[in-house]
Amino acid sequence: MEQTLLPLSIKEETAVPQKRNFTPTFIPYDNQQTTLIFDIQDLIPVHHVARVINQMIESIEDSVFSKTIK
Template sequence: MRNLTTITEQYTMQMTLPLGDLEERVISKRTLAPTFKAYDNKQMNMILDVEALIPVHHVARVIDEMIEAVPDELLFAHYTGGGRSAYHPKMMLKMILYGYSQKVYSCRGTEKLLQENIPAMWLAGMQRSALKNHS
């Protein structure tokens, strides 16, 4: 767009700059292929230590230390023995307290925690169906 009345040899009103060869050398990012980090959710992964996935100051660690401090004899005194083997009372207490800390109050909610929540899996020792049969 030029206004012919304002063009002189020393003064020009142009909308574009005469870049010439510079425009040809610039590679448009739109012509490059996209690059992504490797991703394969079907790849088998082995997690050797679930505890390493839990932050140091997580509430699950506090609950674990608190329940482990309770002597076994205090808990075992309430079990008569015989019958089908029961889940460890410390594991059950840990799951109940962790569930309450996550505002989960039902057995079904606790079971869902055991299936989806890594700290809950760690507290239960990877026993996912720990509370399923106790509702």
């Protein structure tokens, strides 16, 4: 039976980081651009449960919340 010898001196190559040049990418800016502001409550149906919960939370006095913050 013949045995094959394997080379034990395997050299590992280390990766050399390459310098990468990135150019900045800017979004075009227009100072005349408009923003649309809409009320999100317009998207909630009139008889939705979220409106009932909102009324319940709004009926609580603010002092109740400020006691827990202190």
